[in-house]
Amino acid sequence: MRVAGSPSRGEEGFAIVLALLALMVLAGIASAAVAAAVGQLRAAAMAQGVLMSRTGARAGVEATLESIRGTPASVVGGPAVELASGSHSTRGSWRVLGVRLSEEFHLFIGEGEMGGAVPMREARLVWWIDPEARVAAHRAVVEANSVSLAASAQLLSDSTLATRQGMPPCDHLPLLAQAFAGPAVPVSGNPPGPPEWGAGTDGAEFGDIRLGWYGGPMLGELADLDLSGGGPAPPGCPTCWAGLVFGNGPVRLAGDGAGVLIVIGDVTLGPGSSWTGLVLASGNVVIERAARVVGLVRGGGEVSVADGAVVDGSACAALQALKAATRLARPLPLRERSWVGPVPPAGAGR
């Protein structure tokens, strides 16, 4: 007997079938969406990790350039040296290796890693002053477009590697020995070409004066003592190393001093004064009566030496002056192209 309102045999479970069908369809759509979303999430996380690793590597190189000072510890052709390392965010780390390619060019390789993501590497070419190589770039005691000597003036080149009072010996240094050893060190010669002197195609900031890859504006920023516009005189002592002494405009020295003297314009050493170290001037260098320079001189104009004045060529004095100019002892990225690559991760096969 059939009871009114109760389902017949043919209607039993029909709604369940429909509901299951709908659920299956929805589950299919949802699972596809979940799979796609998870895939996108993984891909995005991987891309983020790579980006952060690369940023860490790049930032490590930048941080190293900003923080490291002094002379490089690596040697030409020697193994890579770890220059710096650190961490970024909460899970990232970086380190920078330095490879010395030549006396003054280095390759910084930054490695960055972010929490198990693919580690990335970035490399940058930098110039890092080497005092010995800088001094060895001089081929004569006085390098200038012209040299004017008074009758009793002296240019001495017979003891460029000799040890002098208050200075360590330098004749054992290979680059200096190669550049200045031998019986005939020229007393004078023309200024060298870029990058030792002159702008060439390297940029306007090297137009007035340059010391390797330091141009005039940067030398002014790094100066320990600025003589521009009649600034204070350097310490009055032949071996009181003043570091980098810079002047923009004509500079006249009346007493004694020592260091790296760089002047955009003319420089004059007054009667009886002295300078020990390196003298670079974009204009003329005037050494007046009884004045004395112990070191090396390079001028963009004329170097004139008056009666009784002496330029006593000394590579050791120039070297000591550059070593004492500690603010120059820092890596400097090349002005134009400096980043090189791509550098794949260490474990990547080619």
Next chain:
Amino acid sequence: MRPRSEKTRGFALTEAVVAGTLLLLVVQVSWWVTAVQSVVATRVVTGARILDETRLIHHVLASEVGQGRAGLDWGIADGELHLRAFRGMGFACENQPGDGWAVAVAGFRGSTANKDSVLVFSGDGSWHTSALTRRSQRSSIACQDIPGFSPEIWYLDPAPVRPLAAMYFERGAYRFSDGAFRYRSGQGGWQPLTDTGIVVDSATLEPAGSRGVRARVTWQGPIPILPAFEWTTWTLR
């Protein structure tokens, strides 16, 4: 025995018609739901693919443009990005042979003689381009040991003076054409890097200032609204 009444037979027929109609309805609804499910799933999968391939295009452009210097290494002409596609770098080894230049090399692919050019950094601080005419791998070369770098001998024309470091590259170009993002090595054919489905008329590569590339990618989608992406990539060199 009493025969089945007319009313009983008619009820069975009506019941059959209703059952058939319901069955058809169920089949139709099922078919519709399946079709909708298929469309939705296709959209999901296609959307994921579009995102993947857009990410690929972004990565490729960011890598290539980021490696080079605008104007020198890459430029845009007629909607095509022409560039030096840098593939690796090397630096001078400690010991040098009498012939050739010993370099420690690392790259995303190996250097290829007669195909790659080399941008060489010399000891005077200048960069020059040479052709890589020949290369050989010698494990006996003494080179600074850095993971990922392996020693090679390169023969360059012209031979550089006091070389210190180098980047090797091939000439290449990128563009959107025939529905895909494509790359051409040298003067070869345009090879697709993505699946087709890009609306080429709405996909562009154009300069953004002096150091950037603005990319716009529009995909043909299963939805009425075309998925479009636009971004600017800058060189960091």
